[in-house]
Structure formats: structure tokens, C-alpha cells
Amino acid sequence: MAGSARPSATGRDGRPSREPVTARLRAALSRARRRLRRTGVDYFRGDGADWWAFAALALVVPLLVLLNVLVPDWAPPTALVLPVLAGAMLLRPGTLVLLYAVAAGGLVTESVVHTGERVASERPEAYTHGVTPGAALVVGAVGVAGLLVAQFRRRIGVPWRGGSTMLFDLRERIRVQGRVPRLPDGWHTDTALRPAGGQSFSGDFMVAARTGPGGRVLEVVLADVSGKGMDAGSRALLLSGAFGGLLGSLPAHDFLPAANGYLLRQDWAEGFATAVHLVLDLDSGEYELLSAGHLPGMHRLAGAGHWEVKEAEGPLLGVYDGAKFEGARGTLGPGDVLMLCTDGMVEIPGRDLGEGMDRLMGEADRLVATTPVAGRSGAAVRLIDSVAKHVNDDRAVLLVWRR
Structure with missing residues (x-):
């Protein structure tokens, strides 16, 4: 109504009450918590196939670590990019982050093992095996690129193979329609x-x-x-x-x-x-x-x-x-x-x-x-x-x- 003033809330001592401000702040925090919880659940939510793929790739990591310890010339630390790349193509971003944590643990294990071997070696300066900063950088860079790919797949809502198939099907439909x-x-x-x-x-x-x-x-x-x-x-x-x-x-x-x-x-x-x-x-x-x-x-x-x-x-x-x-x-x-x-x-x-x-x-x-x-x-x-x-x-x- 025109000319009416909005009543102000006052406490018992006549001072302005802080209840409205506190209530609005509490409601905003509650909405933020719900949004964060929902986003986190969606981010890490995966179907059965997603978790099965994660389990298979997570088992590959210790296998590569073991091979690196036993035959380092045939399984260098950068071999961990293989499950990382496969995860970028197959996994949702949330489960991909978990796979990255497993791969990071594998790098740390390799580094610890080879550091101990180097200390125990009679000629530490001639020891050539181990996790170098360059190897860690390569694995990390591939991981970042893979996460971007997974985020893109999540945004368009199709798996990597399904997206390619869909584009191929659309192209063929255009050709047939124009025949x-x-x-x-x-x-x-x-x-x-x-x-x-x-x-x-x-x-x-x-x-x-x-x-x-x-x-x-x-x-x-x-x-x-x-x-x-x-x-x-x-x-x-x-x-x-x-x-x-x-x-x-x-x-x-x-x-x-x-x-x-x-x-x-x-x-x-x-x-x-x-x-x-x-x-x-x-x-x-x-x-x-x-x-x-x-x-x-x-x-x-x-x-x-x-x-x-x-x-x-x-x-x-x-x-x-x-x-x-x-x-x-x-x-x-x-x-x-x-x-x-x-x-x-x-x-x-x-x-x-x-x-x-x-x-x-x-x-x-x-x-x-x-x-x-x-x-x-x-x-x-x-x-x-x-x-x-x-x-x-x-x-x-x-x-x-x-x-």
C-alpha cells in the first residue's frame, strides 16, 4: 500500500532486533550446505559400471608399482599414465579423482622404495632408477588433461564412446536426408x-x-x-x-x-x-x-x-x-x-x-x-x-x- 512504512523489529530494550538478519544468514547457510551436499553427491555419484571400471583401474596401479620395483627398466614411473588415461575415458570426474589419489599413492610408494635402494646402493651416484620430478610432472599433466576431458563428458552427459557414436549417427542422418x-x-x-x-x-x-x-x-x-x-x-x-x-x-x-x-x-x-x-x-x-x-x-x-x-x-x-x-x-x-x-x-x-x-x-x-x-x-x-x-x-x- 502506498505511504505505508515497513515496521521495524525491536527487542525488549527498544533496540533493533537482530533476529531477521540472523534468520536470513541461517537460511543462506542452510541453502549453501544443501547445494554443496547435492553437488558433492552428484560429483561422486556413479553407476555400477563406473565403480567396476574404477576397481579394475585401481588394481592396475599396484601392479605397475610392483613391476616398477622388480623390473624398473620395463615399467618406469610414467607408466602410471596408462590407468590415468583410461580413467579419463571411462570414469566420472569424482571417481577419476579417487583414481588419481591411488596413482599418487603409487608414485609415493615407488619413490620411497627406490630412495631406499639408492641409499643402500654401493654407488648411489650411479643409481638411475626412481621417481624424478620430470616423471611426476608428466603424470600430473596427463591427470589434469584427463580431468578436463571427464568434466567435458559430464557436462554433455554422454559417455566418450556414446558421444562419438551420436555424432557419427547425426552426420549419416544428414547425408541420408540430403540424398x-x-x-x-x-x-x-x-x-x-x-x-x-x-x-x-x-x-x-x-x-x-x-x-x-x-x-x-x-x-x-x-x-x-x-x-x-x-x-x-x-x-x-x-x-x-x-x-x-x-x-x-x-x-x-x-x-x-x-x-x-x-x-x-x-x-x-x-x-x-x-x-x-x-x-x-x-x-x-x-x-x-x-x-x-x-x-x-x-x-x-x-x-x-x-x-x-x-x-x-x-x-x-x-x-x-x-x-x-x-x-x-x-x-x-x-x-x-x-x-x-x-x-x-x-x-x-x-x-x-x-x-x-x-x-x-x-x-x-x-x-x-x-x-x-x-x-x-x-x-x-x-x-x-x-x-x-x-x-x-x-x-x-x-x-x-x-x-
């Missing part, structure tokens, strides 16, 4: 995608599906997420799944608006993307290209022997709501070739995109247009190798031709 479905006789496609720096994940991706009555329409979306390589790979991974779900579920002209709305809802700091949507009638050869800030399509007319640039209009995806996308139409006749690509195929530092497109179309003439259909398999890969092999950017190209 063009089997087409009727007379139609051929070739695709290639090469991430920047030889990495496994790319900011460029493609999704394809046959839609319409009887699957007579081929729809392909070639997209380029802002960034490159692994930086854009996570966003491309999410978008490829979303685009694959939208493709064929909506009318062709509703796909890019829906994709634009999806990107806007993600609210990414670097969340824009370009995309080109091909809608091809496999019966008549008529097609429409719908673009969201993407490079134009390139159509080679077999009869005229030259290329036409098919440029559709539309803004980038994820920039503003209510974007409109205007398509460009054409017809693929017998012998014609339609080529779509991302900017990594045509960008040349310090030069115009048009120059890069001319170079790409010229190379495509040499590799595709003058090659028999039977020899065109792998033409997309050869295009990347001849035009953009050394470009440090994600590159993708799609070729569609009609016999």
Missing part, C-alpha cells in the same frame, strides 16, 4: 558437399523429397547457414531436420515463409541463412526456383548451347517477419542441365560474384555438357575439385539434367 530420391527414367542428378577445412559438419546442407500425386514433383532445398564448418554445423544440423519435416508437408510457396518463421523463433545471434527451393515437375520438365537471398540457378539450354541465369527474388531467412518470395520459372528440355550451388563455389576474394559464376558455368560446360550421360557420375565432385578445391568455405553443388 535425392530415385527419379524416373530420363532424369539424373549429381550432388557434392564439402565442408570447410575438411571437417565432418558443414553450414551447407540439402534436403530433397518427391511430392505431389504419385511423387511426380521433385522438391529440393539447398541452404547455406551463416558461418562455416563446425561453427555453423550445429545450426545446420537443427535446420536440416526442420526443413526436412516442412518439405512436402506444405505447399511449395509456403515452404520458405515457414522456414523464415522458424529461424526467427530461434532468436540466434547469428541466425540468418540463404536457401533456394527447386520445385520440378518430372512429367513436363517445368520448374520453379524460389530463393531466399541465395545465388541464382544456372540453366544450360542444350539447343542454344549457352547458359541462362535464373534469379528469383527474396530476402534472407531469419531477418524479418512477413517476407515475400517471388519465383523464377523455366522448363528443362532434353539435354538441358540445371545447376544450383552455394557461395563457396563462386566467391573469389576481391572479385565479383558474376565472375565466379561465369567461371563455374564454363567449367560445367567442360565437365558436364560435353560428357555423355553415362560418364557424368561424379561431375559435382569434379566441379568442386576444379573450381573451388582450395576455397576455405563450405561448398555444395547440385546438378539436374534431363536426357
Whole structure:
């Protein structure tokens, strides 16, 4: 209520009471104790497999210590990095710390034993066995690196083998989703995608599906997420799944608006993307290209022997709501070739995109247009190798031709 004053707590002697402050301090300490207890339990909590792995590795340590005492030339003190490394791959951080304590005890035991042998030796200056500061430093450094690895595994919540398997599975799903479905006789496609720096994940991706009555329409979306390589790979991974779900579920002209709305809802700091949507009638050869800030399509007319640039209009995806996308139409006749690509195929530092497109179309003439259909398999890969092999950017190209 406005104008009301908060009553102050006073004791019997009229002085301000300390009870509220004490109560707040006691509550804060209680919360801190609960949080610390919960964190500690979570840190050292492990399942049965974790403790079995710890027990096995902990037994390896005294075995290595014994070998070091008996045959020090074959089992140096640095051999203790073996269980430490294995623990970094297998154990949770809490049980890994316990293994480190066992390994430290092993180092101390080796040091004590070899120190006694050195004192008892007739020539102490010639005694070469023992735990040197360098050996202890190596084991400690490996332990610190292993703990960082274990902390990372704990943060992402997957075991080391499961994480690698999951990434491999995701990569394969992207490839399968971007595979063009089997087409009727007379139609051929070739695709290639090469991430920047030889990495496994790319900011460029493609999704394809046959839609319409009887699957007579081929729809392909070639997209380029802002960034490159692994930086854009996570966003491309999410978008490829979303685009694959939208493709064929909506009318062709509703796909890019829906994709634009999806990107806007993600609210990414670097969340824009370009995309080109091909809608091809496999019966008549008529097609429409719908673009969201993407490079134009390139159509080679077999009869005229030259290329036409098919440029559709539309803004980038994820920039503003209510974007409109205007398509460009054409017809693929017998012998014609339609080529779509991302900017990594045509960008040349310090030069115009048009120059890069001319170079790409010229190379495509040499590799595709003058090659028999039977020899065109792998033409997309050869295009990347001849035009953009050394470009440090994600590159993708799609070729569609009609016999």
C-alpha cells in the first residue's frame, strides 16, 4: 500500500532486533550446505559400471608399482599414465579423482622404495632408477588433461564412446536426408558437399523429397547457414531436420515463409541463412526456383548451347517477419542441365560474384555438357575439385539434367 512504512523489529530494550538478519544468514547457510551436499553427491555419484571400471583401474596401479620395483627398466614411473588415461575415458570426474589419489599413492610408494635402494646402493651416484620430478610432472599433466576431458563428458552427459557414436549417427542422418530420391527414367542428378577445412559438419546442407500425386514433383532445398564448418554445423544440423519435416508437408510457396518463421523463433545471434527451393515437375520438365537471398540457378539450354541465369527474388531467412518470395520459372528440355550451388563455389576474394559464376558455368560446360550421360557420375565432385578445391568455405553443388 502506498505511504505505508515497513515496521521495524525491536527487542525488549527498544533496540533493533537482530533476529531477521540472523534468520536470513541461517537460511543462506542452510541453502549453501544443501547445494554443496547435492553437488558433492552428484560429483561422486556413479553407476555400477563406473565403480567396476574404477576397481579394475585401481588394481592396475599396484601392479605397475610392483613391476616398477622388480623390473624398473620395463615399467618406469610414467607408466602410471596408462590407468590415468583410461580413467579419463571411462570414469566420472569424482571417481577419476579417487583414481588419481591411488596413482599418487603409487608414485609415493615407488619413490620411497627406490630412495631406499639408492641409499643402500654401493654407488648411489650411479643409481638411475626412481621417481624424478620430470616423471611426476608428466603424470600430473596427463591427470589434469584427463580431468578436463571427464568434466567435458559430464557436462554433455554422454559417455566418450556414446558421444562419438551420436555424432557419427547425426552426420549419416544428414547425408541420408540430403540424398535425392530415385527419379524416373530420363532424369539424373549429381550432388557434392564439402565442408570447410575438411571437417565432418558443414553450414551447407540439402534436403530433397518427391511430392505431389504419385511423387511426380521433385522438391529440393539447398541452404547455406551463416558461418562455416563446425561453427555453423550445429545450426545446420537443427535446420536440416526442420526443413526436412516442412518439405512436402506444405505447399511449395509456403515452404520458405515457414522456414523464415522458424529461424526467427530461434532468436540466434547469428541466425540468418540463404536457401533456394527447386520445385520440378518430372512429367513436363517445368520448374520453379524460389530463393531466399541465395545465388541464382544456372540453366544450360542444350539447343542454344549457352547458359541462362535464373534469379528469383527474396530476402534472407531469419531477418524479418512477413517476407515475400517471388519465383523464377523455366522448363528443362532434353539435354538441358540445371545447376544450383552455394557461395563457396563462386566467391573469389576481391572479385565479383558474376565472375565466379561465369567461371563455374564454363567449367560445367567442360565437365558436364560435353560428357555423355553415362560418364557424368561424379561431375559435382569434379566441379568442386576444379573450381573451388582450395576455397576455405563450405561448398555444395547440385546438378539436374534431363536426357
